[in-house]
Amino acid sequence: MATRRDFIRISALGAGGTAVAWPLVRNFAKELVDPERFIFEGMRRTPTYCEICFWKCAGWVYKNDKGDLWKIIGNDEDLHCNGRFCPRGTGGVGMYNDEDRLKTPLIRTQDRGKQVFREATWDEAFTYIADKLKKISREHGPECTALFTHGSGGKYFSTLLKAFGSPHIAAPSYAQCRGPREVAFQNTFGEGVESPERTDIRDTKCLVLIGSHIGENMHNGQVQEMSVAIDKGAIIITVDPRYSTAASKSKYWLPIKPATDLALLLAWIHVILEEELYDKAYVEKYTMGLDLLQAHVKGMTPEWAYGITTIPPEVIRQMAREMGHASPAVIVHPGRHVTWYGDDTQRLRAVAILNALLGSWGRRGGFFKPETASVPEVPHPAFPTPKRTWRTEFPDLYRLSDSVLANGVCDATIPDPSRGCNFKAWIVNGTNLIETLPNQDNTIKAIEALDLLVVIDTMPMEITGYADVVLPECTYIERYDEIRVSPHRKPQIALRMPALKPKYNTKPAYWMARELAKKMGLEAFFPYEKIEDLLDWQLKQLGTSLEEMQRIGVKTFERTADDLYFAPDEEVEFGTNSGKIELYATAFEQEGFDPLPKYTAHEEPPAGYYRLNYGRAPMHTFSRTSNNPNLTDLMDENSVWVNPKVAQEWGLTNDQYIHLRNQDGKRSEFPIKVRITERIRWDSVYMVHGFGHDQKRLKRCYGKGASDTNLITKVLVDPLMGGTGMRGNFVTFITESEEVKS
Amino acid sequence: MAVDTRKCVGCSDCVVACQTENSVPIGFCRDWVVEVTDGTYPTLELELRSERCNHCDNSPCVRCCPTGASHYDKGGIVVVTHNKCIGCGACIASCPYDARYAHPDGYVDKCTFCLHRVEKGLLPSCVATCPTKCMYFGDLNDPKSPVSIMLKNRKYKTLIPEAGTKPQLYFLI
Structure with a gap:
């Protein structure tokens, strides 16, 4: 041997x-x-950036000797992934290989919901859409058309919509996800957290996660930096009713009672002020409202929070001291999917205030100052000015939202005599609204009122079943897209180019948007026939070229302005009303909202019901990947996590299939497997989002597991910005024997 | 190879990376992730670890192979020569780690530590892909190799040492 x-x-x-x-x-x-x-393994690799999730890591697509797709790996120069893709990115090959992909344009021949389509040519599909849109524009105005988008192609459909005369471009990533965080931070620091997050995890001494399950959410750069932080001995504090992967990597895990996080945050603010653990020089120089905050949290002691959160007072104090000692290299992480209980903006304000007191904003190991490369827009005619916007329909609501609300558009689609305009047409690009928006019945009601629903996707999702026209997009492995720019430690751009020709009769977004524009007489907004020429023009303005980017994939530029962090004694003008970090949010006060966050108790589950918590598995992205052959091979269904005590009470056994029923009597469409585990509290259950598909064309994942969205009928809307809180639903178990009884 | 259980988040990227790199058919794998929970809520411990062939120094699979298909290759890596394998499955039964599977093409397959990559000076695919960098690979006889340094500085364990197979996959704890 x-x-x-x-x-x-x-x-x-x-x-x-x-x-x-x-x-x-x-x-x-x-x-x-x-x-x-x-x-470089010959010239068999082409650059791309991943489309499996919003992190958009840049990498290389490799082909084998036969010219077939082989593997996708990260680009070493990329700041999003540092040369290492996550399982979903590595499994991106499955998106290309999936035999259930949409293969040709489809036009509906029967009522919505029933999937009777005929195959159509691209020209037929575009003519159909253009005629309908023109009619809607004549009769109701172009503003009655909305675009819902998630993903890269959205850029070109947005151009089309703006050229058409509608400002209604909604991304569910706002009001269904990170909107409250952005509003809270904008109104504290004058800037949002953005994506990828500006958290300086790799250099932090103390990372506080509140319901944020890094490691189960594979936000690649953050997972990598948390690993670095573990190596460097950073203290991790995880607040979660569930023993998450992150909790298991933490020095301290606080098994908080669900829905009480804000009380804990306020108690921490109380201790940090009372024990003078805050960064005095920073707070004095940069912030306003300290006196008001001090008075506000006076009674919010750890003893007060104990009764609410079940976290003992001495633990609350000890954690506050850990944060104080690490200051300013401390991150109270703002999370990402934060639409939980309807007071989310206020909860995130408490997070922002904590970070401000600890002096972590603009400091090493806290939050760095990102920089973004700027890609010039191709000159085109001015967009027409819309005559009205969604705000006209909701004059007094969600005043602090700076984006179009996906749920707002949905609500304004359901006919209502009090509204001047009801939406008549939706274009849905790369987002499965049925599983994305809570309260499915409401979404379906809105869809039924539409004159036109166009869906652009690579896969037949639930939403495609409701479409009038389905436009099959080729996968990111088969197309060019806009140049990736995103805020990071250095400005950087990344190119996506096709590694293979599009399979089936599928096409890229740019081509679709431009062809539609041609049909609608809006060609002037797309001056370049080929996207290659557009990209080359844009890249040349940036001092590179398409040819160079095809070779290197990622290009990094030097920072133009300043350092990653505030210099000592630097004078900083913050983008708030006062120009200071606002511990006391003056903009909230102007709009009639609490300028300082207050704890309000949330509804608790009735006897025999458990709070429905949901989250991510590292190998899946929403409902998007649940049919991916490589990723279903790792996880092909979700399970409902149940505490052993609860399981005993109900006589549940591991791997038993049961149904769930929520407080409104809504029963899960498909059965779900029971996972009995000590990792979950006895007052809640947990499941991974994105399963329980009822789209039969998704052959691999149809009927596998249960859909959490299906059970989220109660929506707790954030009055500040319209975010849809989804953690206020409670479920009970329906076992087979009970079903027989009923 | 050493796997740092303090950093592994159990994402299974190693599994997909191996599948694509080595064209392992869907439904099979050469590496996998194990999750072990200990304790009662809220006093809990969780261990996540990426497992694969232990490339044992005293491999039962090599000893029981009737054709010599399973053998020690360069550097002590345990490898199956596919065209010598008759698919009898004796090795699958003998492996205490359940690290082998019957390939649909009729032979037995398992982790090779990506020998084809290592020969080119590359890391095994799982190690090169892992987002948490929780895996260390190299020469155990070289005190300066990353894996030797980790084993010198950290507590570690092997799996089922009582089987006496002298496994060469270490878990940092």
């Missing part, structure tokens, strides 16, 4: 040997740590 001594010799020899076969190999360095970076 060979010894391990041979092993390394072979490696070294191999590297030397490869230098002949692979002329681009540089001198192989000291040890086996720097892999692919040195080897």
